[in-house]
Amino acid sequence: DTAVSQTPKYLVTQMGNDKSIKCEQNLGHDTMYWYKQDSKKFLKIMFSYNNKELIINETVPNRFSPKSPDKAHLNLHINSLELGDSAVYFCASSQGTNDQPQHFGDGTRLSIL
């Protein structure tokens, strides 16, 4: 069983479109995250979310919004896609936010034409 699963694995779309990436975890964790990994491989935190608090990295454009229908899901919505949004997006989860390992999904490679 995949612990953290994301769909789709690949997403190719045109500039200006709106798209969503879904993430589900079956680990029973209470915190989920979205990361962006660019071509230089830097892992940049975008959001962390548990059932109490959403923490947003202040550098993330407001075109990006997380949506959590329940504790096991954290979807990422992106409006008005731009060329610079091309990257691999990773979802992750952990139990708590402090001293527990994060478990990553397999990533979604987003390519903007």
Next chain:
Amino acid sequence: GENVEQHPSTLSVQEGDSAVIKCTYSDSASNYFPWYKQELGKRPQLIIDIRSNVGEKKDQRIAVTLNKTAKHFSLHITETQPEDSAVYFCAASMEQFYFGTGTSLTVIP
């Protein structure tokens, strides 16, 4: 916030030699230090972690050391093998993870 620096950015070693990757952090309140391995096209996977009340931890060929006073921690891989080739990320955690910039390790057969 926390600032994590990781060195070197690239590292090549001969098979069988040791590899060492170093990270420094800025916030003395950080208390959890995981290391992740990311193979090409795959997700980051936890390989070892250490908490601030421990100075060293070992798991077969992998070890991590932590110096809280100097605020640095290191990953040691002994008897390297070609399958160790990957990008390695350190992280320091207080209220959230702060990742280093990654080290691309190549083990030459």
